[in-house]
Amino acid sequence: MNIFHLDCTTGFGGQESDHLSEARGFLEEGHRYILGTREGTPLDEKARKEVPTVSLPLSGNMDMVSLRRIRQVLLSEKIDVLVTTSYIDSWLGPLAAYSLGKTRPFVVRQRHLFNPPKNLFPYRKMCDRLVVVSDALRLYFMEKGLPFWHVTTIHRGIPEIDRRPSLEKDLSSPHPERPDGPIILQVGIFQRDKGQHLALDVFKKLVQKRHDLSLVFLGDGPLLPEVQARADRIFAPEIRRRIVFAGYQDPRPFLRRASVVIQPSLREALGLSILEALAEGLPVVAFRVGGVPEILNHAPPGRGILVQPWNTEAFASAVLESLEKNIPREPFDHKNVFSLKACVRKTLSFYEDGLEKLRSGFLHKNPYETIGGRADPMFRAKSNE
Structure with missing residues (x-):
């Protein structure tokens, strides 16, 4: 799978560290993973030393240079999944992807922060799915009116401890x-x-x-x-x-x-x-x-x-x-829940499902709206009025 992950952030904290870990995790599993970073930022400098990286201006929502370069990467690298993170890249990335028409990639917006968003439009219309890092954050977006099937929780994971x-x-x-x-x-x-x-x-x-x-x-x-x-x-x-x-x-x-x-x-x-x-x-x-x-x-x-x-x-x-x-130290066995490998495995499965729905034309439909009548748990009888 070919993945292009954009992040325009200028600082370096847990979110940016997680992006690098995720890129390394996918690369170790044999997938193509490219980070698109803002030129000159700490993430850009660290990423260029460790993983395939494309440095972009990402100077604003009307940055046509970045828009064209993102579109070029999507085409030249035959990107299957475009992942966006922050305000600028979550606007430019989807615009570049949607301009490709039927050959476009599956567009995912990641959300690592609990900061209340000023506008829910990017989360509704500028991505195919929203992936959040905890169930608490998923419930927040559902309370704001996003469909339950549009928001998915994938808990983040950490790499195995190197004890050399x-x-x-x-x-x-x-x-x-x-x-x-x-x-x-x-x-x-x-x-x-x-x-x-x-x-x-x-x-x-x-x-x-x-x-x-x-x-x-x-x-x-x-x-x-x-x-x-x-x-x-x-x-x-x-x-x-x-x-x-x-x-x-x-x-x-x-x-x-x-x-x-x-x-x-x-x-x-x-x-x-x-x-x-x-x-x-x-x-x-x-x-x-x-x-x-x-x-x-x-x-x-x-x-x-x-x-x-x-x-x-x-x-x-x-x-x-x-x-x-003074409890003796006993390392937490996080392999099945919060390990990097578990996170990559769940994310890959989610991407594969999204790509299948995108290609079959069922991406933006409620998965419960099927021929099931009253057996459907989400069935609501239509009024005759």
Whole structure:
């Protein structure tokens, strides 16, 4: 299968990392997978080193240069499935695809974020199907009026953990970015809904009861200076030294040194950092939002604690509970649900079904509208009026 995946985003977080993983996963299975990225972005720079990549301007919805180049790729690479992600590529990509008429590819819109969309038109008319990363997000779009058969959940997956000795780092001794004592770790981009401000509030309650704890933030983003300034403001110097902003780094060494991973997000479609923590055998404390329960419901007993959103007192208590239990690490067996291979397998099956419906002319019809009469569970008798 030939797949062309567009993403115009300018940052680099869980969504972009997931695109790279998905591309590698399909390539390993013998399929053709091309990423279309915005020139000069972190995703563009990383993708060109790892997977087949087409760099595009993607400067706006009227970018005719990108539109023509997307159309050329669809034709020259004989693309079967076009995947779009963000505002610009989800407009230009479908326009290029629909211009090909009967020979066009199956058009899929992916949605990784729980941010309320300003306009549902692109989700209704600019794709054949909408694929979301959690059932919570699927229900959101159904509540907004999208047909149930138009929205599909495919949970994202993470690659198998590479445990080669060469990847292990010496984390036994203190380090400015890896303090001594138990580490509370948060991984994620610094933006409002990820809850780094709340993590500081939780840590303020924790250090009142445990003086040996450290808080480490992994990630970067627009809110980083604000969170750093707040940490400087609300903590005494001796406590502030135990709060580390390590920037964007490979999380694996930190996960192997951490004692608990926290996810105080107030809006989370799924949470790949939670999957990565569980895969390393770490306990996770998170707010009960979005798709987070869909992960932690699969976690081994005691590994995942869900807390009511905004309740930092209960969150701190849950972190202390995890620390006191000191459950031996046992990596979460995610192979059948949240592995990259499982995600690729489900996605491939979904694409094959969509292509079959596209070619047979049944793509935009309710699958329950068949000759079944009252036996059809979606049957509604027509009024004689």
